[in-house]
Amino acid sequence: MLYSLLMSISKLQIQRVRNISSINIEPSPAINIICGENGSGKTSILESINILGLTRSFRTNKAHHVVQNDQLASVVFGFIDPMMQGLKQSLGVERPAEGEARIRFEGSDIGLSTLAELIPLQVINSDTFQLLEGSPAIRRQFLDWGVFHADKAFIQLWRGFRRVLKQRNTLLKCGKIDNQLRQVWDSEFIAFSDQLTRLRKEYLSLLKPEFDSVISQLLEGTKIELGFSYGWDKKRQLDEVLASNFERDLRQGFTGNGPQRADLRLKVDGHNAAERLSRGQKKLVVSALKLAQGVLFQRMNSRPCIYLIDDLPSELDQIHGELFCKVLEQSSNQCFITCVDDSALKTYWSPQTEIATFRIAEGSLC
Numbered sequence: 313m314l315y316s317l318l319m320s321i322s323k324l325q326i327q328r329v330r331n332i333s334s335i336n337i338e339p340s341p342a343i344n345i346i347c348g349e350n351g352s353g354k355t356s357i358l359e360s361i362n363i364l365g366l367t368r369s370f371r372t373n374k375a376h377h378v379v380q381n382d383q384l385a386s387v388v389f390g391f392i393d394p395m396m397q398g399l400k401q402s403l404g405v406e407r408p409a410e411g412e413a414r415i416r417f418e419g420s421d422i423g424l425s426t427l428a429e430l431i432p433l434q435v436i437n438s439d440t441f442q443l444l445e446g447s448p449a450i451r452r453q454f455l456d457w458g459v460f461h462a463d464k465a466f467i468q469l470w471r472g473f474r475r476v477l478k479q480r481n482t483l484l485k486c487g488k489i490d491n492q493l494r495q496v497w498d499s500e501f502i503a504f505s506d507q508l509t510r511l512r513k514e515y516l517s518l519l520k521p522e523f524d525s526v527i528s529q530l531l532e533g534t535k536i537e538l539g540f541s542y543g544w545d546k547k548r549q550l551d552e553v554l555a556s557n558f559e560r561d562l563r564q565g566f567t568g569n570g571p572q573r574a575d576l577r578l579k580v581d582g583h584n585a586a587e588r589l590s591r592g593q594k595k596l597v598v599s600a601l602k603l604a605q606g607v608l609f610q611r612m613n614s615r616p617c618i619y620l621i622d623d624l625p626s627e628l629d630q631i632h633g634e635l636f637c638k639v640l641e642q643s644s645n646q647c648f649i650t651c652v653d654d655s656a657l658k659t660y661w662s663p664q665t666e667i668a669t670f671r672i673a674e675g676s677l678c
């Protein structure tokens with residue numbers, strides 16, 4: 313694997329993130345292992361990369377928790393090569409404890425959606441279990457990450473749909489909608505719904521074979537079915553569903569059917585996977601979803617993702633830990649992996665894989 317040709321973060325500077333005052337890292341384009349004791353700052357490094365890619369933490373919505381105590385702002389800076397042209401382009405994110413983040417790319421301010429395209433991030437941590445155990449909103453978010461990166465039309469469609477849904481719900485809530493006005497709003501609602509649902513279905517039909525392939529490597533012999541629920545009974549037309557549920561929507565004050573209720577269904581032997589699988593099996597299934605998304609992203613965009621994997625060894629026995637690492641190293645993703653003790657983990661890779669190990673203690677490299 314010619315990692316040097318692949319998109320990656322080639323330099324990383326982290327300032328004032330949690331217990332990290334200042335750290336400079338030159339990561340490997342392939343596998344980066346970050347190890348240290350509990351509370352040493354491992355996850356804070358992953359969190360910093362997440363800030364670089366999305367301006368926010370994956371642990372909290374409140375920036376003041378991330379910004380180091382008594383400081384005004386965190387800063388994360390890196391060199392990246394988003395279009396894989398062999399360049400080192402500068403990207404910096406300043407995340408103040410209060411207020412908006414500032415994003416600078418090659419000396420110019422850029423917006424959040426441009427940033428999200430520059431660094432396609434995938435996080436695998438204890439929250440990833442929510443893909444199986446959590447609410448449909450989490451699975452929709454997962455699905456829509458893929459659709460966002462697969463189709464440029466998605467973001468406008470999604471914004472348009474949110475606007476119409478909000479308007480319809482406001483009218484329902486204050487009861488200012490009769491059957492005639494409903495039909496006017498529903499025609500726009502249905503037009504957005506059809507297009508959104510078509511994009512989600514198309515994306516899922518591409519994701520399924522990739523997921524099957526990854527899961528067959530990680531959990532041999534376990535057949536996991538991935539299904540899609542539109543957000544309404546797919547045997548019926550949405551206009552008919554909206555019309556027949558209008559009285560109920562009026563009573564509840566919101567729209568009960570539509571793409572805002574879509575969901576992914578994961579089943580094993582015909583049963584809900586969340587109810588049947590062990591903790592370790594769940595970790596492999598949710599990781600397979602994220603890894604499959606990375607494979608598909610790379611196929612569609614000719615560039616890999618960056619994976620942030622918090623505490624890879626937890627829940628996995630040695631055999632499955634090794635299998636997981638094999639899948640990771642076969643991909644051309646840049647991976648940042650944390651663990652408390654790397655003695656087992658460091659034996660899982662083939663000698664050709666470029667591995668960088670960083671040891672951290674009390675917020676500093678050692």
Ligand SMILES: Nc1ncnc2c1ncn2[C@@H]1O[C@H](COP(=O)(O)OP(=O)(O)OP(=O)(O)O)[C@@H](O)[C@H]1O
Nearest residue numbers: 330331350351352353354355356377378379380381
């Ligand atoms: N705003 C803050 N300012 C300073 N220190 C903070 C702040 N928020 C958290 N901390 C400290 O920073 C450290 C963050 O550790 P982090 O969560 O990155 O640890 P970790 O190495 O991933 O640990 P574990 O193995 O337990 O998951 C902790 O010691 C925590 O108490």
